[in-house]
Amino acid sequence: MDDxxxxxxxxxxxxxxxxxxxxxxxxxxxxxxDPAMRRWLATQVSGADGAADWLAAQRRGWATGTRFxxxxxxxxxxxxxxxxxxxxVVLKRPDPGNxxxxxxxxxxxxARGRGVASRALTALTDWAFAEFAEQGLTRLExxxxxxxxxxxxxxxxxxxALARVIPALPPDxxxxxxxxxxxxxxxxxxxxxxxxxxxxxxxxxxxSGR
Numbered sequence: 001m002d003d004x005x006x007x008x009x010x011x012x013x014x015x016x017x018x019x020x021x022x023x024x025x026x027x028x029x030x031x032x033x034d035p036a037m038r039r040w041l042a043t044q045v046s047g048a049d050g051a052a053d054w055l056a057a058q059r060r061g062w063a064t065g066t067r068f069x070x071x072x073x074x075x076x077x078x079x080x081x082x083x084x085x086x087x088x089v090v091l092k093r094p095d096p097g098n099x100x101x102x103x104x105x106x107x108x109x110x111a112r113g114r115g116v117a118s119r120a121l122t123a124l125t126d127w128a129f130a131e132f133a134e135q136g137l138t139r140l141e142x143x144x145x146x147x148x149x150x151x152x153x154x155x156x157x158x159x160x161a162l163a164r165v166i167p168a169l170p171p172d173x174x175x176x177x178x179x180x181x182x183x184x185x186x187x188x189x190x191x192x193x194x195x196x197x198x199x200x201x202x203x204x205x206x207x208s209g210r
Contacts, residue, residue, distance in 0.1 A: 009070065011123030015116070016082055017070035017089060020058050024071055025051045027085045027108075034109045040148055041106060042172060066094050068128075072107070072120040086111035089124040091140075093132075100139035101128065105154075121158045129184045142180040145173065155180040 009017040020028075025048070031037060032045040045054045061067025072087040087107035103124060107117050125140060142160045144151035156162070160180035168175050 008073075009123055009127045011072075012119045013115070014075050015086075015119050015123060016073045016075060017120065017123055017127070018073060019062065020055055020069060020071045020085075020088075022055070024085050025055065028054065031085070031087075031106070031108045036109065037106060040145070040151075065096050067092050070120075070124065072105075072111075072116060074116075086116050087120060089120045091124060091128050093137075096135065099136045100141060101132075101137060102141050102143065103128070104142070117154045118157045121154060125158060125182060133184070138184045138186070140182045142182075143177055144180075146176045146178055152178060152180075158182070 011017060028045060028051050029048070038044065043054075045051055058067065058069040061069060067090060069088060069090040071085040072089060073082040073084070074086055075082045085108070087105060089105040090103065092102040092104065103121065105117055105121055105124075107120075121142075128140060129137065140160070141163075142151075142155050143166075144155070146165065152162075155178075160182045163179050163181040166177045166179055168177070
């Protein structure tokens with residue numbers, strides 16, 4: 001894969017998305033001590049070795065062009081430097097030749113209630129469609145467990161319509177899941193009206209990579 005511009009991606013309200021760094025490891029470990037993180041995330045991080053392994057996995061993702069993880073930071077009004085990580089947003093493209101990809105996110109306990117998740121997801125979405133337009137990316141999917149109402153609200157606020165419900169896959173996914181979809185503006189405009197209406201309903205089937 002060709003080297004990509006690693007400069008930060010600007011987001012609404014002073015947010016910035018940038019690659020994770022070695023100095024972020026203490027903040028990463030602190031974030032994963034949150035009970036909400038342990039409840040909702042399938043991948044868990046614990047201990048210095050676990051945090052280092054997680055960071056190495058994000059680097060491999062960038063190198064292979066299959067996973068693009070950003071630390072979410074913020075530059076407060078009047079400040080010259082960004083603060084520590086407030087969360088993580090990620091674009092997953094296990095098959096770079098596919099016209100669709102998956103997005104995901106988490107926020108730290110201290111960052112919740114300030115619109116960080118929706119602002120960061122908006123920035124990631126805009127970046128993804130612009131960055132990979134020439135490679136044919138036209139569809140982004142966001143998956144969450146059906147009882148994660150907060151993630152459902154974030155998805156809908158960012159224009160990811162509920163497309164279908166997928167059945168539970170115990171033990172890792174004990175409850176059904178929601179699949180939310182956001183299409184690139186050009187794709188949404190070119191799609192026939194009867195297909196545009198599909199996003200308002202639910203359907204069967206399983207999502208790959210869940």
